Amino acid sequence: MQAKFTLALVYGSAREGRLCDTVVDWLLTQLPQMLAADIVIVIVDPADLIAESRIVRAEAENRIARDLARADAFLIVTPEYNHGYTAALKELIDSFYRPWWGKPVAFVSYGGISGGLRAIEQLRQVFAELGAATIRETLSFTHAVERFDENGNIRDPERTMRQLERLAKQLSWWAVTLKAGRETVVLEEMA
Incomplete structure (x- = not known):
């Protein structure tokens, strides 16, 4: 029997015209068959928090809070801006800090x-403080604009697929293991 878990795929950018859309779309075509589990993928996008109406923003906050809380694992897809992660991702993490605790986080x-x-190195420190377990394997696209063709396909699939497969295997193991741990042992947060 295959293990089951919910994966929150978290966008790290809220900019218009972002490359993050291309990367996420590509991941969504590859990940389901690589993850060693029966998974549900939910999308968490900080762009949803950009709203002129307080009502619309509140609805987005509630949906994001629910999706993060029900996730058993997270895959953060982030660009690097000015040697760090984005303001949109920081706001998302800081606004919803509890759901990360005791769960694995992977990075693309x-x-x-x-x-x-x-x-990624900055995010590892942040997630350690939030009680999450960051996995070792990552997938990084150097010169990212050149790595995808005009249809969103990866230009060097063999190398990239091997790395994504390693990431997916580790994330699956951590997701299933920590989910079982959270279900069997109640560990109070250290504050």
């Missing part, structure tokens, strides 16, 4: 020469 990053690795 993109950017210029570093491929977003500096953003």
Whole structure:
């Protein structure tokens, strides 16, 4: 029997015309068959929090809070801006800090020469403080604009797919293991 878990795929950018859409769309075509589990994927997008109406923003906040709370694991897809992660992602993490606790977080990053690795290193520290477990494997797209063709397909699929498969296997293991742990042992948060 395959294990089941809910994966929240979290956008790290809220900019218009963002490359994050291309990366996420590609991931959604690849991940389901790679994850060693029966999964439900929910999308969490900080762009949903950009609303002129307080009512619309409140509805988005409630939906995001529900999706983050029900997630058993997180996959953050983030660009690197100015050697760090984005303001939109920071606001999202800081606004919803409890749901991350006791759950695994994986990263897919993109950017210029570093491929977003500096953003990931900062995020590892943040998620450690929030009680999440960041997994070792990452997928980083250096010179990201050049890595995808005009149809959103990856230009070097063999290398990229191997790395994504390693990430997916680790994330699946951590998601299933920590979910079982949360269901069997109540561990009070350390504050």
